[in-house]
Amino acid sequence: MKNSAATNGMVTPDLSVKLGTVTFKNPILVASGTFGYGAEAKQWCDIEQLGGVVTKSVSWKPRMGNPPHRIIETASGMLNSIGLANVGVHTFVKEKLPYLAKFDTKIIANIAASSMEEYRDVLEHIEANAVENLAGYEINISCPNVKDGGLSFGTSVERTEELTTLLRASTDRILMIKLTPNVTSVAPFAEACERAGADAVSLINTLVGMSIDIYTHEPRLNTVTGGLSGPAIKPIALAQVYQARKACRIPVIGMGGIVTVEDAVEFFIAGADMVQVGTANFVYPDAGVRVAEGLAEFMRDQKIGKISELVNSLRVRAELKAAGW
Ligand SMILES: Cc1cc2nc3c(=O)[nH]c(=O)nc-3n(C[C@H](O)[C@H](O)[C@H](O)COP(=O)(O)O)c2cc1C
Structure with missing residues (x-):
């Protein structure tokens, strides 16, 4: 007799996720800015094993970025x-x-801008040149390390809602803030995105942090402060995903410090419908694929048929819930 999953009585887990009208083969995406535009990681990573690729933030004009040093390692x-x-x-x-259209995976185009009009123009230009597997957009209103990088939107509930309303009118594809x-x-921000018609919220972007050379008394980053990511931020990210989940009914995409499948599972339990793997790609460019494979194995072991479970x-505990936790 064939030794198939069915004949063994084993669960064959269904990892697919539907967001709006789009079906992703699994809930693992790679995070913006940590996977380039795909080509950079291709030789180490089977892109088609990912649920999707979130591309590096794109603006209307090309940007050189900040001068070096612009990456520093910190504890975890x-x-x-x-x-x-x-x-x-x-x-x-x-x-x-x-280039990315050649792969059997979904693309989410991440957009950064410094004005409402720039966000809209970039989105409409991509929309006019869309490829078949472009699932939608992630709107970066949360970059902490440029002065005009959208954080002025991301820290104002009113501006978040206004921008989401504006962009909603320009696309029927997935709009993720x-x-x-x-x-x-984060709760009032998640609520505002839902009110304005977003299909999902994603979080977290990096936390403002800094590092100092104690011998020169100089900041280690050229811009003095920068964005902290990686395992160090995972507990904060989990708490914020949990808070966003409680605040809105639209899907929540979680990220922040995910390296292993166990990290990702914590995010799902906290309320994330999908997750993104970011900084881990700098250590293992196939980190997202490892997590996706690990997730299938975890679900089989735990007899979980569908990721939604x-x-x-x-x-x-009920008494904690009643007390608002
Ligand atoms: C080097 C680097 C570049 C990033 N660039 C972007 C970017 O262009 N747009 C964006 O929305 N997020 C960007 N991020 C944030 C990540 O997408 C992610 O939100 C954050 O790093 C938390 O996840 P992680 O701890 O798994 O990296 C960047 C992060 C890193 C480390």
């Missing part, structure tokens, strides 16, 4: 002040999007 993390270096939207649609952790509470499955 990384500080960066790349400053949204990117090729600009015209090169993006001419070269980067067609990427929130910053550098606020007192894991999502938002945190067990909080």
